[in-house]
Amino acid sequence: MHWSLIIYAGIITFVTRFSMIFFLKKDILGDKAKKVLSFVPAAIFPAIIFPPIFLDDTGTVDLESNPKILAAIFAIVVGYFSKNIIATIFAGLISYWFLIFFYF
Amino acid sequence: MKTRLKILSRGIIDVSPLMIPVFPFGIIYGVIGMELGLGSYMTLGASIIMFAGASQIVLLQLFSGGASPLVMLSSVGAVNSRHLLYGAVLSEHLSTLRLTWKIILSYVMVDQAFAVSNTYFKNNRNNKNKHYHLLGAGFTCWTIWQISTIIGIVMGSIIPDELGLSFTISLTFLALLINDFRKFKNIIVMLVSGIIATIGYNIIPFKAYIIVAALAALIVAALLTVTDSEKK
Numbered sequence: 524m525h526w527s528l529i530i531y532a533g534i535i536t537f538v539t540r541f542s543m544i545f546f547l548k549k550d551i552l553g554d555k556a557k558k559v560l561s562f563v564p565a566a567i568f569p570a571i572i573f574p575p576i577f578l579d580d581t582g583t584v585d586l587e588s589n590p591k592i593l594a595a596i597f598a599i600v601v602g603y604f605s606k607n608i609i610a611t612i613f614a615g616l617i618s619y620w621f622l623i624f625f626y627f
Numbered sequence: 628m629k630t631r632l633k634i635l636s637r638g639i640i641d642v643s644p645l646m647i648p649v650f651p652f653g654i655i656y657g658v659i660g661m662e663l664g665l666g667s668y669m670t671l672g673a674s675i676i677m678f679a680g681a682s683q684i685v686l687l688q689l690f691s692g693g694a695s696p697l698v699m700l701s702s703v704g705a706v707n708s709r710h711l712l713y714g715a716v717l718s719e720h721l722s723t724l725r726l727t728w729k730i731i732l733s734y735v736m737v738d739q740a741f742a743v744s745n746t747y748f749k750n751n752r753n754n755k756n757k758h759y760h761l762l763g764a765g766f767t768c769w770t771i772w773q774i775s776t777i778i779g780i781v782m783g784s785i786i787p788d789e790l791g792l793s794f795t796i797s798l799t800f801l802a803l804l805i806n807d808f809r810k811f812k813n814i815i816v817m818l819v820s821g822i823i824a825t826i827g828y829n830i831i832p833f834k835a836y837i838i839v840a841a842l843a844a845l846i847v848a849a850l851l852t853v854t855d856s857e858k859k
Binding site for chain 1: 791805824
């Protein structure tokens with residue numbers, strides 16, 4: 524990693540935050556555009572979440588000897604019922620440790 | 628002067644409960660930055676320069692996967708595109724401010740600060756000092772983010788690799804989606820994104836799988852919104 528990369532990433536981050544505040548006087552995004560933009564986390568985060576869970580070190584899909592899938596499912600169940608971010612992370616992490624130490 | 632200070636502290640108080648999940652997130656970021664060999668200066672430097680948790684972690688993950696700079700930066704842009712929405716929503720409240728104010732407030736306009744200040748702005752439309760609320764909320768987030776990053780950096784040099792902490796990247800993002808689990812359309816969008824990214828990980832060149840999957844999922848989201856409004 525090079526510092527210049529972090530600086531560019533910082534500039535991009537700033538521009539996405541600043542541009543609309545700078546150029547718009549009023550809120551001009553239509554309801555439809557807003558609705559689609561509200562899906563951005565749901566559209567992007569799974570692309571970050573899925574590959575490290577389902578793929579092994581060689582990059583092939585591993586569905587059998589994979590404690591991460593079970594731990595992720597457990598985290599989803601806890602998240603669904605508790606609606607608590609910290610509980611979700613720890614449920615996944617602790618069940619993952621439990622699985623790798625005792626079963627896998 | 629007194630009212631400004633009052634509004635500033637209101638912002639700090641309003642955003643405080645939302646800092647509880649930010650704190651472990653910052654620690655995780657710091658730990659992973661150290662685990663991937665970024666070093667303490669760069670790990671903290673990214674927190675100060677970017678001040679965007681999700682983007683910082685995406686940058687780290689793509690870096691460790693050997694992605695090209697162009698892909699890393701466009702992925703950061705994609706993750707940040709939600710800020711366009713925040714800016715557009717807040718613009719009517721901030722349009723009369725001086726440029727310096729707009730720059731400062733843009734820098735601290737993170738998810739949590741947006742959420743609480745947007746509510747405050749709506750309820751205090753005519754207060755001409757209302758932007759102090761976003762200043763207070765934003766810099767509270769900033770302070771917590773930097774402190775938790777530093778704690779993560781310190782812990783990262785102690786925690787053994789066997790604990791598989793890179794798995795916490797997936798878990799953290801998963802936890803940020805818990806409010807989407809109950810909405811059917813969001814589940815479809817999430818599955819499209821996740822499945823395309825997993826299959827595309829090896830097929831899509833330049834490790835551009837995040838952008839490709841995200842764009843495909845957004846198109847699906849757009850189609851779902853269109854069909855939704857036609858029904859009405």
